[in-house]
Amino acid sequence: MSTTVETGGREVPLAMLRDGETGIVVSVKSGYGRAWGLKKRLMDMGITPGTRITVVKSAPFHGPMEILVRGYRLAIGRGMAERIFVRVEETQAGCRES
Amino acid sequence: MNGRRLVIALAGNANVGKSVIFNYLTRLHQHIGNWPGKTVEKAEGTLHFKGYTIDVVDLPGIYSLSTYSIEESISRRFIAVDKPDVVINVIDASVLERNLFFTLQLMELETPMVIALNQMDVASRKGIQIDVEKLEEILGVPVVPTIAVKGVGIFKLLEKAVEIFEGKLSAKPKPVKYGEEVEQRIERIAEAVRDSGLPYPARYVAIKLLEGDREIQEEVEKADPQAAALARRLGEELEKLHGHSCPTLITSERYQAANCIAREVQRLIPPVKPTLGEKLHNVTTHRVAGYLVMAATLLSMFLFVFAMGNFFSELLSSLLYGLKPFFEGFFGTGFIGQLLWGGVVEGLIAGATIALPYVIPFYLVLYFLEDSGYLSRIAFLMDSIMHRMGLHGKAFIPLLLGYGCNVPACLGCRIMETQRERLIAAFVTTLVPCAARTVIILGLVGRFIGIQWALVLYVLDLLIIFLLGRLAFKILPGEPTGLIMEMPDYRLPHLRTVLSQTWFRLLEFLKIAFPLIIVSTLTVKLLEALGMLSFFTSLLAPVTVGWLGLPVETGVTLLFGVLRKELALIMLTTLLGTTDLSQALTPVQMTVFTIVSMFYIPCVATIATLVMEFGWRKALVITVSEVFLALVLGGLALRILVLTGLR
Numbered sequence: 001m002s003t004t005v006e007t008g009g010r011e012v013p014l015a016m017l018r019d020g021e022t023g024i025v026v027s028v029k030s031g032y033g034r035a036w037g038l039k040k041r042l043m044d045m046g047i048t049p050g051t052r053i054t055v056v057k058s059a060p061f062h063g064p065m066e067i068l069v070r071g072y073r074l075a076i077g078r079g080m081a082e083r084i085f086v087r088v089e090e091t092q093a094g095c096r097e098s
Numbered sequence: 099m100n101g102r103r104l105v106i107a108l109a110g111n112a113n114v115g116k117s118v119i120f121n122y123l124t125r126l127h128q129h130i131g132n133w134p135g136k137t138v139e140k141a142e143g144t145l146h147f148k149g150y151t152i153d154v155v156d157l158p159g160i161y162s163l164s165t166y167s168i169e170e171s172i173s174r175r176f177i178a179v180d181k182p183d184v185v186i187n188v189i190d191a192s193v194l195e196r197n198l199f200f201t202l203q204l205m206e207l208e209t210p211m212v213i214a215l216n217q218m219d220v221a222s223r224k225g226i227q228i229d230v231e232k233l234e235e236i237l238g239v240p241v242v243p244t245i246a247v248k249g250v251g252i253f254k255l256l257e258k259a260v261e262i263f264e265g266k267l268s269a270k271p272k273p274v275k276y277g278e279e280v281e282q283r284i285e286r287i288a289e290a291v292r293d294s295g296l297p298y299p300a301r302y303v304a305i306k307l308l309e310g311d312r313e314i315q316e317e318v319e320k321a322d323p324q325a326a327a328l329a330r331r332l333g334e335e336l337e338k339l340h341g342h343s344c345p346t347l348i349t350s351e352r353y354q355a356a357n358c359i360a361r362e363v364q365r366l367i368p369p370v371k372p373t374l375g376e377k378l379h380n381v382t383t384h385r386v387a388g389y390l391v392m393a394a395t396l397l398s399m400f401l402f403v404f405a406m407g408n409f410f411s412e413l414l415s416s417l418l419y420g421l422k423p424f425f426e427g428f429f430g431t432g433f434i435g436q437l438l439w440g441g442v443v444e445g446l447i448a449g450a451t452i453a454l455p456y457v458i459p460f461y462l463v464l465y466f467l468e469d470s471g472y473l474s475r476i477a478f479l480m481d482s483i484m485h486r487m488g489l490h491g492k493a494f495i496p497l498l499l500g501y502g503c504n505v506p507a508c509l510g511c512r513i514m515e516t517q518r519e520r521l522i523a524a525f526v527t528t529l530v531p532c533a534a535r536t537v538i539i540l541g542l543v544g545r546f547i548g549i550q551w552a553l554v555l556y557v558l559d560l561l562i563i564f565l566l567g568r569l570a571f572k573i574l575p576g577e578p579t580g581l582i583m584e585m586p587d588y589r590l591p592h593l594r595t596v597l598s599q600t601w602f603r604l605l606e607f608l609k610i611a612f613p614l615i616i617v618s619t620l621t622v623k624l625l626e627a628l629g630m631l632s633f634f635t636s637l638l639a640p641v642t643v644g645w646l647g648l649p650v651e652t653g654v655t656l657l658f659g660v661l662r663k664e665l666a667l668i669m670l671t672t673l674l675g676t677t678d679l680s681q682a683l684t685p686v687q688m689t690v691f692t693i694v695s696m697f698y699i700p701c702v703a704t705i706a707t708l709v710m711e712f713g714w715r716k717a718l719v720i721t722v723s724e725v726f727l728a729l730v731l732g733g734l735a736l737r738i739l740v741l742t743g744l745r
Contacts, residue, residue, distance in 0.1 A: 028346070037166050040310075040345060041582055044162035046196050048350040049342060060385045063482035064491075064581045070357075072193045073379075073587075075478045077490070077580035 010088055014053065015065070015081035022054045023086025030083075038080065046070040047084060104263050105153045105180075109173060109204060110188035111197055112159030113471070113586040115216045117141070118246040119188055120156040121595045123256070130602040132710075133172050139512065141602075147256050155182065161196070161584075163203040165313045167515060177209055179297045184259045185211040191221035191228055191243070192587070194364055198356035205237070205271035208299045212258045212269065213241045214251070220587065225367040233363045238272035247592045273301070274355040279339055280347065283332040284308065290325040291318060308333050310345040375588040382475045383585075392476055396498060399467070403459045404502045404533065410455035418447045437620075437627055445619030448662055449612050449703065457607060460499065460506035461600040464513075467495075469591035473513065474583055481581050487564060488571020489514070490581045493523045497563075500530030504704040507532075508711060509607070518574055521712060525720055526567045528700040528708070531559055534663035538695045541667050542688050546680045551689070559696060562731070611706035618702045619661055631657075645733045646690050649674070649682070656698065663701050686739045690732045698728030 011026055025047055030039040046069050047053065056066040056073070064075045076084075110116050121128075124143025133140045141156040157176060158169035165171045177185060187204055189197035204211060215230060234241045240258045244251030261267035275281060287304035296303055296317055306314040307329035318326045333344040340347050381387050425443065429435035467473045477491030484493050496510035504527060511523040531539060544552035625631055631654055635642075638653035646652075651673040659666030670691075674682040683691070699721055700708065708717035 027342075038580065038582070040164055040349070041162075041166045043346060043349040043353075044164060044166065044199070045582060045584075046199065046353060048353050049346065050350065051353075057383070057385075059383070059478055059481060061482040064478055064583075066383065066478065066585065070193075070195045070353075072196060073585040075474065075481075075581055075583045075585055077481060077485070077582070080580045080582060 011085055012088060013082045014055070014067070014084040014086050015078055017055045017086065017088065019055055019057045021088060022052060023088045025049050025051045025053060026085045026087050028084050039083070042076070042080065042084065045074060053084075053086060102149055103151045103153065104183040104260075105155065106259055107155045107157055107177060107182035107185045108188060109157045109177065109185055109200075110159065110214075111161055111190065111193075111200055111584075113584060114159070114188050114190040114197065115246040115592075116156060116159060116188045117599065118592045118595045119186070119214060119216070119244070119252065119255075120154060121592075121598050122246060122249055122252045123152075123154050126598075128598065128602050130599075130606055138168055138172055148260055150260060152256075161200060163200070163207070164309070165311060168517060171313065174207075177204070177207055178302075181209070183210065183263050185209045186214055186255060186259060187211050188214045188216050188246075191215050191218050192224050192226055194221075194226070194228065195353075195356050195360040198359055199353055201237070202274050202352055202356060205239070205273055206299070206302045206305060208271065208273075208302065210262050210269050211239055211271065212255065212262060213237070213239055214246075214255050215241050215243045216246050218243045218250075219245045219248075220589070223369070223373065225369050227365040227367070229363045229365075233359070236272070236359055236362065238270050240267060240269060247590075274352060276348070276351045276355075279336060280308070280351060283336060287325065287329045287332060290328050291322060294318065294322040294325060296321060304329070305348060308336070308344050309348045310343075378588050379475070379585070382472065383478055388475070388479050392479055395472070396476075399463050400498065400502060403456060403463060403499070403506070406459040407456035407502070410458075411451045414455065415447065415451045418443075418450065433627065437623060440627075441620035441623040442616055444623075445616040445661075446612070448619065449615040454604075456503045457506050457509070458600065458604060460503075460510070461603055462596065464495075464506075464510055465596040465599050466591050468513065469589075469596060471586045471588045474585045477581065477583060478585065487522075487526070487567035489519055489523055489526075489567065493519070493526075496523055496527045497530060500527040500532060501536075502533055504528050504530065504532045504700055505611075505707050508704060508707040509603075511711065521716065522567060522570045522574060524708060524711065525570055526563050528704055528720060528724065529559065529563050529566065529697065531556070531696050532663070534701070535696055537664045538667050539692055542679065543692045546683075546688055547685050555689075555692060555696065558693075562697070562727075566727075607707070607710070610710040611703055614706040614709065615661075615702050622658060622661065641729065645729065645736075646694065647736045648687055648691055652691060656694065659695060659701075660699055661702055663695060666695055686736060689739065690736050693735050694728045694732040696728070697731060698725050700724065 012023075014023060017023055027049060028039050028042055028047060051069060054068040056068060058065045062078055064077045065081050067074050067076065108116050108120055120141060120143065124145055127145065128141060128143040130139060130141045132138060138158055143154045145152050145154065155176065157173040160167070160170045160173055163170060163174045165174070176182070185204060187201050189201060201213065215228065215233070218228075221228065230241050230243055240262070242251050242255045242258055244255060246252065258267060262269045276284065284301060284304045287307055288300040291303045291307075292300045298306075298314070303314060303318065307318060307326070315326065318329070336344050336347060342350070382391050422439065425439055426435060429438055467476075473492065473495070476494060479491065480494040481491035484491050487493070492513050493511075495513065496507045499510055500507035507527045507530065508524050511520045511527065514520045514523050539552050539555055543555060625634065634657065635650055635653035638656075639650050642648045642653045642656070643650055652670065654673060655666045655669040658669050671677050671679065676682055679688065699705075705717055705721055708720055
């Protein structure tokens, strides 16, 4: 399993991604207190380091995000998305912006 | 029968069509209840096949065999400890990778299994082709392609399961090989725990120890502290080696294995045009259109449930009351006859006319929403609002239904994931003024004081719900769970499954609610017949008269209100001897009476539902705290209103 620290691209919480952007999971922070179960749950749903995640859209009023992961559609709360750190694929983001 | 029995368990992710397969297998021989002491539903059924009596247990839909949720713990215990003869692992062919992640864990439990590769039709519509034989070969487990909604492959599935049981078919799962470093350590730990007497396979225990599974860690700690220490030490070694936590490492590698298998067996030819389901998804989760569709759907659902409910309620009521002359002809109109009619039959009628007409359409609508996949979209849209109450989006459904009737609303709390969320949702739901309470609010305050004051009461109610929801969220133990929810592709619900789910849950409801309704009705009628009601009202007088400033007669009405809330108003008119209640009650008294009726206790049918869902203790706590709440609010309202100079 590769654990090399990638240098290319920026590393940001998933919550910062805009609609349509894709990132590769770098790490999932378990956060404070007893949130360990949530981290495990996220990983059980397929959000493990190295996984490609595409943000489809976010619900209004700071609502959950709809993401595509491992070929299916998952909704995750904002708090959860703050804990998932991804490396943004610049090319994809660049394509959208041009 | 000839005693040849076997137990088959159905296991798999949520939304893969497990319940459809269950319904195909067991048809009308089902029993739906709860797992002992848990709010988790247990569906069991039997069928006869090739001389066997087969018990089928439908395990809850889960994504992993960790102990994140009660469902996962229950499923794991059942498979590992109760050891079903064969496990049928239902997997969704259109989301193969994530489903295989679960399959690989089942294989680690070393249970005899067969895989139902379901929703083959959906997969091919999405352009996914799967090489079944290759999958079979890689996993070492028989794989049967199925389309459950059409009954395709179900017979073959059963055949394979029986063949495995008879030993005619070898099902030797080829377990996942983890990376070299991990694999070495798994073997060392497995060696250490081999003789610790745990009900799980040694390799499985070793993996779960490294995965940081609390339940297993505790069990090993008790049975063999040395092995637990070894696992901790080796785990730390791995963490140093890889720079990730050990659970992350194991989960990643397992997913990696699932990914490799999926890639090897499936061919993808993505369709060019977005499917109807995708278009529907985009509209129903749109930031504007989504809410409009939701409002329209919920409104029509609400109207459907209560239009159907009212219609059948009245129909049943007139039908059943029409039986009174026959009944009296049989039992007479003496003491016994009256007691039987008033206590037993009217209790039955109350149950049949309040609960049944609403519960049936509600269940139908709920399963329709759930099975189609729309429920998860509602949760997506409403999550941020419900979050402020410590709940997530799905709780919106029961809360809304509460305005009609609290009984189906409380039943609907099952859609929440954790016990804690179910309890909070049920608690706030019972504070929502149902149709019967609306009768009191509108019939008393609305009619005699003014509709604007009735609205004020509704706002007050919302405020209290919000505050108490937050409070319950703060004080109840357990971690707050954020939303992590699959939004499955839309699909047409399988009608027969929806119908049978409705029917068997209804039976369960009847079994629990009716005895309670009848016993309480009988008790009150008996007290009335024995002339002891006035004794009770005088007992209640310090509260009703002293604290709430109401006429002494209201004690009786509040007592009867427990049976049916709208009865409280009817009785009030009888006892006070006038239908113009403004003659007998001051506006302040009306307001206080209404506030108390709004909050003081869920009706007996709701209490019965709470008992069924959460057990006696929690039902009692909710009931008592709500009585207390109602009295405090009523008393406060009286004092505030008097202070402001109203009379």
